[in-house]
Amino acid sequence: MNDIESGPTPALEDASHARRHFLKFLSGSPLLMGSSASGLMAALAAALPGEVAAQSYDVLRAQAPKVGEIIEAPEHALNVMDFEPAAKKALAAAPAHWGYMATGVDDDSTLRANHEDFEKIRIKVRRLIDARNIDTRVQLFGTEYASPIFLSPVSSQRAFHPEAELAVARAAGAKKQLMVLSTSSNSAPADVARAHGMPIWFQLYPTDDWNVTQALIRRAEEAGAKAIVLTVDRQGGRNTETLFRARRVDTRQCMGCHTAGFSNEVARKPVFERLDVSHVTNLYGTGMTWEFVAKLRAATKAKVVLKGIMTRDDAVRALSAGVDGIIVSNHGGRAEASGQSTIGALPEVVAGARGKIPVLIDGGVRRGTDVFKALALGATAVGIGRPYCWGLAAFGQPGVATVLDILQREFETILRQAGATSLQQINPAMVAA
Template identity: 65%
Template sequence: MSDDRDDLRSHLAGSGAPDRRAFIQFLASSPLLTSAGVSTLVGALTAGGGALAQSYDVLRAPASKVGDVIDSPEQALNVMDFEPAAKKALPPAHYGYLASGVDGDETLRANHEAFSKIRIRTRRLIDVRKIDTSITILGQTYNSPIMLAPVSSQGAFNPEAEGAVARAAKVQGHGMILSTVGSTSIEDVTKDRGAPVWYMLYPTDDWNVTEALVKRAEAAGAPAIVLTVDRQGGRNTETLFRLPRDDTRDCKMCHGGGFANEVSRKPMFDDLDVSKVNNLYGTGMTWEFVDRLRKIVKGKLVLKGIVTHEDAKESLNHGVDALIVSNHGGRAEESLEATIDALPEVVKAVDGKIPVLIDGGFRRGTDVLKGLALGASAVCIGRPYCWGLAAFGQPGVEAVLKIMQREFETIMRQVGAVKISEITSEDVTRG
């Protein structure tokens, strides 16, 4: 093996820049890429001097031709590569559901564009060879601060739905939140995840149904009930309404009118009497509803959709255990307020008394670091992992998580943080 390393160094260190095609052919035939793997190659490139330390980066990209849309998870260089693949794989109406914001989708775009106004301060001469990205939140420990946000009806993206997502989350130890109107039951998701998952509650306007959903989730081991509070004003999802015009299928075959038909394929409503339910989102909820829910939730109670300091402070008065700063991925209201911009005032308002999570527009590992630096205990992603699910099933979700985790670990090292607690507001500035 030492001879192979010498050959590789000689090949790269020869006079002039090495021909790229010849270099790739050399690598393809090298035993360094078989039994020893890429890690051995990295060692070969970096041993005996540092001049070649970055040369292995070329191996991140496949040598084969890649078209405008990736054909496999391995071809993706970032999570955005999965969106065109998802669009290609999905019927127009289903892609429209995933892609839609509200009105002109401006808040959806603002969620991500706001990250470009936050700069990262990098530090030097810190030993960051070993880092720890684990977090403990509400008594649960995860290997990464990147959690999977609740997304409804994942069976519209892939037949294995939330089951595939749960298995992918298990591989790397990510936390997961299941939606009330997911395509998979909490019992099955918990089994696939191999650990309890949080349960996001759409309460409906029938307290008996609300109570039954909470009891079932907690019986399945859910350590947290996450009440969504950002869907009470209604919404205008224009992209969702527009794209079905290009869909040749008859949507009425699956989507009938009325609440009972809406949830007939949602397993969390199996065996429940929904005859008195008119609204899934609990229109009319007030802080008194939170108090009533607090009395029946045995575990942790989380509010998802808080974006102001007023509501954050009020949450403390009602026994809430954590908050998620969220505008429903830009599909709650067309406020133009990015969640990353709302985060600091919410964090300041709770003053460390309870954890604050955030979702909305996270696409890069650098975004994750910015969220943590501004006070979030964890960040949640939604669309990216659903793109991976739609395009390639479980392997697609795994790839999305690996890419974001890899990017996060890279920027974490570059700011000189070896554990999550070392990421602070000093690591970022605003442009």
């Protein structure tokens, strides 16, 4: 009898084992979900004799799902940028809502710099390191998260999807990733915390009324918020031209929701419910000084994090003020027309913090490689804003979940390519400008 008649050889058994694992890997990929991808997997399996599985190239030769210029399902996305045109299409009837999501300040140059400056950084790869097992867990203020990728605060998410922050919280919580909730959210902190299932952080717009500030802090604490994230980058005003241009082509009557006056502005924001805001003249506390930070530090048992620090000097001052953490941020390019990217500012802020407190960053993150670069330059965790909002607007909770899946998969891939198996192994020597 020949070898085929007498049974598989050891080499064939090894190949069969490897190929079965390959098919198992493919079946778990977020890019191969849904009816069209399931059919592709079934066709591959049916074409295989017995235990022999397809080679990796077979999936490239198989019929691909038909996808137009704009994806119609989350599983069609190849990267997170695929969600941007899908979100714009979903918000076509509300151009102002799209403009609010898309806008930077002035000509959006700071917004563009946030992402473009990531592309100037190169990653040094290493070979012959066993990187089969990757650990991306990170500890922040005593809570362990599965990934250093966190969800930055974004206001008024019901403008993008009816389930708003609750859909985002469920997606992030299922993956054990940190979520920071905005003061101007359309969902109550307690409801978001329940949907998330882990401690959230609460981003604070303090207003210019200390009584209101204290009430906001109490509501965040009652919801179990682990940190109060004071935003300090909205003191100078801003010119959001992209939003203003979008509003000009919006034919809806917006005054039904957006009536003048602070009371009307926050009337639909649950965290302000039943609060007396009659003495408030602005949401952002534009008169804040370092003395206010000390006052806030004394007013809460939660951790205090400053969001919007962009220089070494301010990082040094924050450290001396007793804050527990810093987020390097320019509000996603929406705070000022400085042209200074957050990734460009990160090294000097890290130097100012001297390893005493965690330094986080957001702004312009679009790839898992961006996450790696920020961690290599000293960040403890890396936030995203627009990408998950694109997913939310386009497809709700599944869109958010897929954005997180794609970024995490890309991040794990570059970890392996760079020869790092945990976050602790990432260091500045792994990148070059």
